[in-house]
Amino acid sequence: xxxxxxxxxxxxxxxxxxxxxxxxxxxxxxxxxxxxxxxxxxxxxxxxxxxxxxxxxxxxxxxxxxxxxxxxxxxxxxxxxxxxxxxxxxxxxxxxxxxxxxxxxxxxxxxxxxxxxxxxxxxxxxxxxxxxxxxxxxxxxxxxxxxxxxxxxxxxxxxxxxxxxxxxxxxxxxxxxxxxxxxxxxxxxxxxxxxxxxxxxxxxxxxxxxxxxxxxxxxxxxxxxxxxxxxxxxxxxxxxxxxxxxxxxxxxxxxxxxxxxxxxxxxxxxxxxxxxxxxxxxxxxxxxxxxxxxxx
Numbered sequence: 680x681x682x683x684x685x686x687x688x689x690x691x692x693x694x695x696x697x698x699x700x701x702x703x704x705x706x707x708x709x710x711x712x713x714x715x716x717x718x719x720x721x722x723x724x725x726x727x728x729x730x731x732x733x734x735x736x737x738x739x740x741x742x743x744x745x746x747x748x749x750x751x752x753x754x755x756x757x758x759x760x761x762x763x764x765x766x767x768x769x770x771x772x773x774x775x776x777x778x779x780x781x782x783x784x785x786x787x788x789x790x791x792x793x794x795x796x797x798x799x800x801x802x803x804x805x806x807x808x809x810x811x812x813x814x815x816x817x818x819x820x821x822x823x824x825x826x827x828x829x830x831x832x833x834x835x836x837x838x839x840x841x842x843x844x845x846x847x848x849x850x851x852x853x854x855x856x857x858x859x860x861x862x863x864x865x866x867x868x869x870x871x872x873x874x875x876x877x878x879x880x881x882x883x884x885x886x887x888x889x890x891x892x893x894x895x896x897x898x899x900x901x902x903x904x905x906x907x908x909x910x911x912x913x914x915x916x917x918x919x920x921x922x923x924x925x926x927x928x929x930x931x932x933x934x935x936x937x938x939x940x941x942x943x944x945x946x947x948x949x950x951x952x953x954x955x956x957x958x959x960x961x962x963x964x965x966x967x968x969x970x971x972x973x974x975x
Contacts, residue, residue: 688757689754694736694756697754701729709738709791711790712790713792714794714813714818715794715820716794716806716821716823717794717795717823718731718800719731719747719796720798721827721909722748722797722911723748723910724751726825727825731795735751735755735795736756737756738759738791739785739791739792740762740785740790741795742793743761743762743764744764744765744796744804746765752795762781775808778809780812782818783812783816783818794806796825798827799827800823802827806822835914836906836952837950838904838906838942838943838945840875840877842942845966846873848873848875850869852876852877854879854881855880855884867895870896876940878939879936880934882905882928882935886929888937889903889921889922889925892921893921893922897939900922902920903919903921903924903937903938904919904938905917905919905931905935905936905937941966944965944966945965946965947962947965948963
């Protein structure tokens, strides 16, 4: 069990207000013996859904990922048990079977169980595996989608996932397979099949990924970006090219999301966060005028 986060906890009045809002919208309640698999969004607590807020406030047990914002966990009742089930690269982490077993065991005790996952539980979050374990154990459950880093992180960097002038398709991929290596994709199909590629968990293998894409026909000077700590106050965006991606990635912070495609150029005109925090002047025609500049 992890210590409760050292952040301001809401008052009883705040909790009652949250409950009244849930009732106002006729939201479902997290019932005893149920498990909710809920997304917490990419980092900014304001991007979590209202269903997720309500579930945190009601849960008896919260099994939480490492990337969940502490401000969200502070909504938990003082008597709630918060279990750290975060998986961190290169560090001891709980096995997936152990996590799934905890969800089943706590639900069988008649407790209200919340599995709180960064981003969206069904987007590279192994939520499907946990839901299958609940089905096998005949445990009732609900899926609460969340904003994934591949959309929310890009939006906070001023990079549209799709844009009429640059791309009408996007492909989401993981850069880290179960064996710790890059997945065995058909790189020629990926390189030619989608104008925009968004990679999760790819910083470690960014150089190798870039090399395979270039070998498969992607331009060496194609725009790319690495967004670290997406949607948080310390978010950074490093703009580069496909040819330089591996070198730049070595210096990037984790967690990070990588995007490759012409839509990256739009950051020069749509980096609303950088404009708000650092007074940057936005380019009204970034596709015509911009060159890649580091906005971190």
